[in-house]
Amino acid sequence: MKTSVAVEERPKRVHKPKVVDVKSVDFAYAQTKREHLILQNINLSLYEHELVCVLGPSGCGKSSLLNILAGFQHPTTGTVMIHGDEQTKPNPDVGVVFQHPNLFPWLTIEKNIEFGLKMQKVAKEERKQLVANYLQLVDLTSASKKLPHQLSGGMKQRAAIARTLATDPKVILMDEPFSALDALTREVMQQHLLTIWNQTKKCIFFITHDVEEALKLATRIIVMHPKPGRVVLDTQNPLQSGRYEEGTFQYHEKFMELRQFFISKIREQA
Amino acid sequence: MKTSVAVEERPKRVHKPKVVDVKSVDFAYAQTKREHLILQNINLSLYEHELVCVLGPSGCGKSSLLNILAGFQHPTTGTVMIHGDEQTKPNPDVGVVFQHPNLFPWLTIEKNIEFGLKMQKVAKEERKQLVANYLQLVDLTSASKKLPHQLSGGMKQRAAIARTLATDPKVILMDEPFSALDALTREVMQQHLLTIWNQTKKCIFFITHDVEEALKLATRIIVMHPKPGRVVLDTQNPLQSGRYEEGTFQYHEKFMELRQFFISKIREQA
Amino acid sequence: MKNTLVATKSFKVKGLSFLSVLMILLLWTLLSTLKWVDPIFLPTPQSVLHSFISLVVEGYKGTSLVTHLSASLYRLFTALLLALLTAIPLGIICGYSKYILAIFDPIIEFYRPLPPLAYYALLVLWLGIDEGSKVALLFLSAFAPLFIATVASVQRVPQDRINGALTLGASKFNVFIHIILPSALPDIVTGLRTSIGITYATLVAAEMVAATSGIGWMVLDASKYMRSDIVFVGIIIMGLIAILIDSIIRFYQRLAFSWVGK
Amino acid sequence: MKNTLVATKSFKVKGLSFLSVLMILLLWTLLSTLKWVDPIFLPTPQSVLHSFISLVVEGYKGTSLVTHLSASLYRLFTALLLALLTAIPLGIICGYSKYILAIFDPIIEFYRPLPPLAYYALLVLWLGIDEGSKVALLFLSAFAPLFIATVASVQRVPQDRINGALTLGASKFNVFIHIILPSALPDIVTGLRTSIGITYATLVAAEMVAATSGIGWMVLDASKYMRSDIVFVGIIIMGLIAILIDSIIRFYQRLAFSWVGK
Amino acid sequence: TSGSENDVPKEIRLGYQASPNGELLAKARGSLEKKYPETQIKWIKFESGRDINNAIAGGSIDFGLVGTPPGAIGVANKLPYKVYYLHDIIGESEALVVKKGADIKSLEDLKGKKIATTFSSTAHYSLLSALKNKNIDLKKENITLLDMQSPDILAAWNRGDIDGAYVWQPLQTNLIHADGNVLISSKEVAKQGSITGEFGIVHEDFAKKYPNIVKGYISILNESVNYYHKNPEKSAELLAKELNLTPKQSLKTMQQLTWLNKSDQKAYFQSNGKLAHVLKDTGDFLEAQKDIPSSPDLKTYQQALLNNFSK
Ligand SMILES: Nc1ncnc2c1ncn2[C@@H]1O[C@H](COP(=O)(O)OP(=O)(O)OP(=O)(O)O)[C@@H](O)[C@H]1O
């Protein structure tokens, strides 16, 4: 099916500081044959106060790319720079929010959020203050003394976001963070994320398989294709999320059109 | 938010045979207090070649209603009639497709589909023929000798549908059957379901939490509210699924409007 | 070991269990009191109760019941403590590195299924007839299940959890202390329960050679003199102690690990 | 019991395990051949091998090794067969009805943790010193774990699966035959493995009283004459048999239950 | 390094058996305790010699008492001990007792019966020797020999699990009282050439370190035997408690073995003395029975004897 929606194939020149710089990254899992490239020639720059959504069929390498950005895996060739330093191992400059909340189940919500601060030897008084702030930011002050299993899915995911934010990372990577939530909760969480993003002006790298979610959240949308994983589209979101207000954007005349465009783009090779 | 979409609050008088008749059903779980009604005063008639989608916030009693229709639970008061006979226990007149495929993991796909026929003592020759037909209907002929765990999620769910169809039930109940599938597979499965439904003209009772799915599939949409669970809206789908063709319906001028209407309807009390 | 089978015990279920115990006691009383069964084979409940009281008051063969019990429990817990101090650290290391595990794996896989009495003879030869060989036997029984549970529990720590801690700035050491240990602990405690169960089953065997005290020795000795009443008392005491020990650990598990599996 | 710890064995891992076994053999050879350790404590590998050959050729004390082995395995498998025939049907019934379970639960919960030797004394009293008491001891060891595994496996059959079968027209009887049994079978077989492990551990104890054959008796008898070489042979044979039995069942599990947990 | 004359250990651990001989009398009279008041004396009871072998191998005891077969096994296995004193030669104190109802009048009648004894002991040796002397083959005659320790034999006897038992005292008396008849005793078997006896062993290290204690204990044993000869009734009363028999029964059992004092030892311990030969014969028999892989030469047995008596 052909569409004629006009999307700019190059990201707009942004005058914000560069946070992440991926240069000609190839990647293959160690145990598999060298020829089985999972990612090929990835080049990508991410900037402050950007919210980049990554779309692509299952198995195209989205998570693999995120793992490399996080330092969980190492590129086979090429480099990843975070704020000018090469990324070699997981570190608090790069925060990660996983698909499942991944909280430490034996720690209260408060203690979970405090964990990163403690690891970075933030003084006790300051820690307390920061934890209180982030609890408030994600609206969990009243649940602070609870254990994760006593919270609902959405609350847990919010706590996970707060925990990541608390260590003040330069970039936040999120791997389908809301996919396990039910439709209504997901919508609430999207709101929350946008609010927080607008307040903290972080650079967020957000994987999703939901085109609608990408259109709602992203300032910029990346589409990947598999075998080997590569970026086939990298564009500003015409429905700039900055302008997002509930109940209005979905009536945007282009929404259905764009949705269809991205779906077909993802499917092209799948 | 107020909407002024015109939906008829009464189902259209349908001149098709009545399949299911729910009369003033109340329901409470045995172990909970009598006063904690899960369902209150449910009245519902389902007809042949109807595809009824049920929407409602989590915990409003959708699954409980389905369990009663299936005979897994018994109404505290009121009756459920299937083709004029009172529903007292699970039986092959009422087929069920669960949220997870629920296939018998030690049987091949073929044997899974054959299971119900065998239980009903269909002669071997006939069984073979029927299994072959249904395998073809759900496009699984080539996977017939495989065990369920060797199949993808969508294939498994298709096998489950074939297994249920094979016993030629009067009504098929489906509890969020596609919610565990990824977005692309789900769309394919919806297509499949509509094709099968059009071929078999079954009465299908379909629970979903996805408004879009309901609008795409249903001939009729029911909205339930919780505490106690009750039907608050029962209406024909203005985007008659009979007219569904890929790529066209979503451009229906009313789609976004209807979607918003149902979402707000579901949320009203949640 | 596992929790009592009947998980959520309704009043009716509890009542039935109680009735069942009652029926057994009744049957026992009938069979023995009416002399349908020879009292050497089945002592009367009265005589068992009487023996119990006299055991409490006078002890058995010049040693008080408490001394017998504490001798056995001392052996048991010394062995368990030794197992804790060795199996858990070694298990954690082996859970970390499959190469180190590969070194110990064949040894443990080989000796684990062996009947303890088969190597007890060797232990006695090596360590003598004193407490040494007894504790060693119990230690070997305790070691394998605890080691295996520890290895598995460490291997089971989700990589995501470790990665999560790393991105929050935890050092490798902190990951070990703050992530691996608390994650593995519940499984290790469950392993400890299995381990105690297996070790407890070896207790009487350990008191078979040249013991002069211990509840297991008491039962063995009484059986040689056909004192069925004392054998019964011993068995009942052992059963109750086992249930008590397991209950305590289960209580602790519920208290400390409410988050597990949720 | 569980699978060997090192699950996916790379070449390197296998090599290390092999090296580890080799090192132990080497150390053993050195310690014993150079007489650093007294040969009654640690016979030389040569003498153990020699004893093994002479056991195979001449047997032990007039009875061939095969006869000893088959005597032991006969006891073991008779007990297991009896346990299978009782624990599984009873376990299935108890898995179905928590009320029937409530009747048997306290009995099994009480006797399960008891050291087998504690009640062996009673069994000998009741059943005499012949095969009866030996098989009974092994049977009781086998029964509890198998019963518990069966109950749990039946309780674990997903209600959805049963409901699914009912809506496909299965009668209650058919649900039992076509759904409950195949669903529970993999867990029952795993329970059987545990059960065999526990029963095997009791094997030597069962051959302690008045046996005249059996691999366990052989080890015990040899130890009375300080024949450490034969004790070693016996232990090695027992270890290998245990590993063999477990491997066979594991092989069957992989073959028959490829669908489990997927 | 051998110890000085006056070295006294903090503790002496003795593994004993309830055999009605000089050592048991010394224990009953507390002679050792009196002689070494500063030393802790620990008496540990064993049911048979094989357990004493194990105990001394593991270093759990300093002194022990074993019969000739376990002693030969120990020497053949080069256990770290020396024989320092022959307590007694066994006579009627060990015997084959059969159930009155079992209809056993001679060894030939044992066909198809179940007989219990403690394997690797003097009793086992005597039983096997008696059968061998009559050319009775266990397999052919379907005789089942069961290995049990004394208390288990009593229980099995009372339950009717066995038809007979070759046992020592005090169990022998108990079995006779429970409807038992003596069929043959070790006295007769000894006459046929298979002598059994009970002797004391001491751990090599202990003997090296405390030679004077060994000498001291020998003199206690000598004194004990002499005391018995002078005061048999009084001795019987003392042993009655240890044996759990009446004084009268005790005296009878004491008379059923030959007590040997220090002067009697020479004949057994001097070069080419009797004891080494008895041990050698026993060892050879055990080798023929496949109980031990090989019986060493006579010299090895001779070297195992601590010769304190030829001087
Ligand atoms: N640990 C691993 N070892 C080897 N191959 C792997 C591993 N993890 C993933 N792969 C392979 O790498 C490819 C990319 O996987 P990845 O998880 O990055 O995809 P994805 O885009 O995140 O998919 P999804 O949308 O399903 O999460 C797939 O072909 C996958 O099979």
Ligand SMILES: Nc1ncnc2c1ncn2[C@@H]1O[C@H](COP(=O)(O)OP(=O)(O)OP(=O)(O)O)[C@@H](O)[C@H]1O
């Ligand atoms: N077995 C049960 N016993 C007692 N209460 C139950 C049981 N199952 C469900 N409930 C309660 O009944 C109510 C309705 O549950 P039900 O599963 O029917 O809701 P639902 O609409 O299907 O929700 P969802 O969209 O989350 O599947 C809920 O409040 C739930 O807690």
Ligand SMILES: NCCS(=O)(=O)O
């Ligand atoms: N009566 C002596 C017994 S034993 O030492 O030979 O076992």
Ligand SMILES: [Mg+2]
């Ligand atoms: Mg992924």
Ligand SMILES: [Mg+2]
């Ligand atoms: Mg539901």
